[in-house]
Amino acid sequence: MSAPQQQILIVDDHSANRRVLYELFKDNYRIILAKNGPMALALAQKHLPDLILLDVVMPEVNGYEVMSGLKAEPATRDIPVIFITALEDQSYEERGLLLGAADYIIKPFYPPIVRARVNNHMQWVRQRHLLERFALLDPLTELPNRRRLEDTLKAKHAPGSSVSLAVLDVDHFKQFNDRYGHAAGDRALQALAGALHEVKQNEGELMARFGGEEFVIWLPQCDRAQASRRCEELRLAVSKLRIPHVEGKLKISCSIGGVSAVIGHSGGVPDDLFETADGQLYLAKSQGRDRVHWSELSGC
Numbered sequence: 001m002s003a004p005q006q007q008i009l010i011v012d013d014h015s016a017n018r019r020v021l022y023e024l025f026k027d028n029y030r031i032i033l034a035k036n037g038p039m040a041l042a043l044a045q046k047h048l049p050d051l052i053l054l055d056v057v058m059p060e061v062n063g064y065e066v067m068s069g070l071k072a073e074p075a076t077r078d079i080p081v082i083f084i085t086a087l088e089d090q091s092y093e094e095r096g097l098l099l100g101a102a103d104y105i106i107k108p109f110y111p112p113i114v115r116a117r118v119n120n121h122m123q124w125v126r127q128r129h130l131l132e133r134f135a136l137l138d139p140l141t142e143l144p145n146r147r148r149l150e151d152t153l154k155a156k157h158a159p160g161s162s163v164s165l166a167v168l169d170v171d172h173f174k175q176f177n178d179r180y181g182h183a184a185g186d187r188a189l190q191a192l193a194g195a196l197h198e199v200k201q202n203e204g205e206l207m208a209r210f211g212g213e214e215f216v217i218w219l220p221q222c223d224r225a226q227a228s229r230r231c232e233e234l235r236l237a238v239s240k241l242r243i244p245h246v247e248g249k250l251k252i253s254c255s256i257g258g259v260s261a262v263i264g265h266s267g268g269v270p271d272d273l274f275e276t277a278d279g280q281l282y283l284a285k286s287q288g289r290d291r292v293h294w295s296e297l298s299g300c
């Protein structure tokens with residue numbers, strides 16, 4: 001699968017300047033054009049470009065103000081910005097760099113140098129995105145990892161909306177490992193992750209490997225009935241893999257403990273969500289495994 005095309009947002013109040021930069025980069029990048037500061041901020045939020053080429057002198061909202069606006073928003077804070085301006089005094093350049101600009105190019109510029117500088121920045125951006133992706137992925141199963149889950153749970157939700165969280169744990173996995181070896185255990189975990197992944201996900205849902213043979217499913221906008229039904233589907237998907245287990249236990253199965261809650265005024269996820277789901281997992285295990293057990297938190 002090829003990587004998605006990188007995007008550059010070009011911001012300049014003069015159409016002739018926008019056109020020159022557009023012509024310079026249109027063959028290698030997807031280009032978004034903005035003719036003033038407010039438009040630049042809106043388009044940056046909407047498209048999250050990989051790089052912004054930003055003019056400084058613009059009516060109403062100037063480039064430095066756009067830069068401050070970008071830095072104030074978590075989603076756009078880390079997008080590299082290159083100022084391209086006719087302001088050649090070093091104090092302007094210093095100001096731009098102190099604001100956090102990745103580079104400062106003075107007009108009139110020599111196009112091949114601008115192209116080379118932009119290409120270098122885009123290369124760094126590509127590498128950074130790659131590292132970020134791997135930092136949030138579990139290497140064995142290629143599912144999102146615990147850190148990614150924790151980042152997701154920090155997000156705010158609409159007060160009054162239903163959310164659910166479930167902990168899924170493979171049954172008697174120690175025996176499986178002891179019988180077939182750790183490498184076979186790894187392959188079983190990969191197959192299980194693949195099966196979970198294939199069950200159609202709803203928007204915003206996240207399935208993460210929490211650690212060891214434990215997975216966590218985050219189900220925003222999902223009440224108890226919807227979430228427990230969904231987890232029943234996941235349990236069945238694991239069962240249908242029909243991975244032989246040790247004698248007496250026909251195939252690999254999993255137990256799931258879940259909890260649903262209604263988001264309170266703060267918009268935050270209740271602190272005891274995990275603990276409650278874990279308690280339900282314990283019940284699912286103690287009542288025979290290969291089942292889903294659910295609870296509801298009230299008054300959060």
Ligand SMILES: Nc1nc2c(ncn2[C@@H]2O[C@H](COP(=O)(O)OP(=O)(O)OP(=O)(O)O)[C@@H](O)[C@H]2O)c(=O)[nH]1
Pocket residue numbers: 140169170171172173174175177181182183184185186189211212213285289
């Ligand atoms: N192959 C493999 N095994 C793992 C991995 N992570 C954890 N395990 C094993 O998973 C097993 C978990 O064992 P326990 O916590 O005793 O649980 P269990 O045997 O599944 O029993 P119940 O949870 O009570 O059904 C241990 O043997 C771990 O070594 C992994 O990445 N690969």
